[in-house]
Amino acid sequence: MSFGRDQRGFIFSLDATLAMLVVMIVMAGVVHVSSPELIYGQHGYLRLERHANDALEVMQLSGTLDNIINLLVEGENSLAEELAENELRKILPGEVQFRFLIGDESNPRLDNVYPSVENHAEWYSNFIKAEDIAVATRVSRFPPENVFDSVTLYVWRGAGI
């Protein structure tokens, strides 16, 4: 094809094409390295955190949290543990695992609430090793002394036991 004298345009030369290719490869590399891990990772964490907060909110609004606290006050710790496990298992998706704790980590009122009644040591090991752990916290009043204590829900993604 030949251009007439009155025809105008750019000649896209081979070296320009190569320069474009190099730049596009660099750009693709930058996007690949920075973006997916960071953005999807952060949004994944955000979703995890919302799972935790929403689960505690549901327990609060449905009265389950009050029932658990009442059982603890009455000394029925195993019933409280069972109720918390069943309720959280129902609320949270299957791929989201959890640990529920009432009180201080060092001296808890209720601990060992995991997705299954047994294998607590394995669940704790999974919890320690989990990459991303989201936390939701509330404070509740404990009668009859009416002291305050924290209610904490840890959630992470992982396989069940």
Place this chain on the structure above:
Amino acid sequence: MRMRQDQRGFVLSGIALLLVLPAMLLVASCFAIIEMGGEAAALQASADKVFYTGNDIERVVKDLWGESLLIENADITLSKLADNYRAATGLLVDITPSWMLWIHVINTGENHLAGTQYCNIIENAPGENWSYYFEDENEAFWGGGEPDHDEPVLFVEKIGENLRITIEDYDGIYHSDVYYSDQLLWDWVGGLEQAHVGENTEVEGVAQLRVFIDVRDPRGAVQYSSTVDLG
């Protein structure tokens, strides 16, 4: 510089250079977008945490009022609550109570507020009526003794969506103005003539205790503020 025939390479022509420049600008923009996206996600996570905490504090404060646990030492109870939230969440939490009824003692020029040593509050019938026992003498004049807390005595009743306030007694020689928030209910109450004793008035709303809640993350990027009226 001249190139020999056996030397090879690319010549970066003007067009090629022009193509490289916008590509570099695009790369820089791409970095900015990635950074902003990451920041937005982190900010959302903080905002969620602050919102849920603020919302939960409101719930607990209403629960405490419902159980009549704020009538005595509301400031101490709410301060403990704020400490617990601070420890549990790592957020900065302030919970400040402010009672609506107070007196201005004309003779001393002092304001004596409910919720302080100058007023005892007793809930006679839960959720229905309360008695406020104010003291118009300053603490410095108590002389180590107990004040009588009867200047004035206010009886507060919930009548539908309003509060009826009655001055039941004023056993002192001073005079005081009685306020509900910033609304003057009576001026020149008490004295030897027991001015206005036996009178009553109604105020709009049933709020007796106003609680200011402020939750923010330590970076100061997210804040939750609300006011809860309890009555």
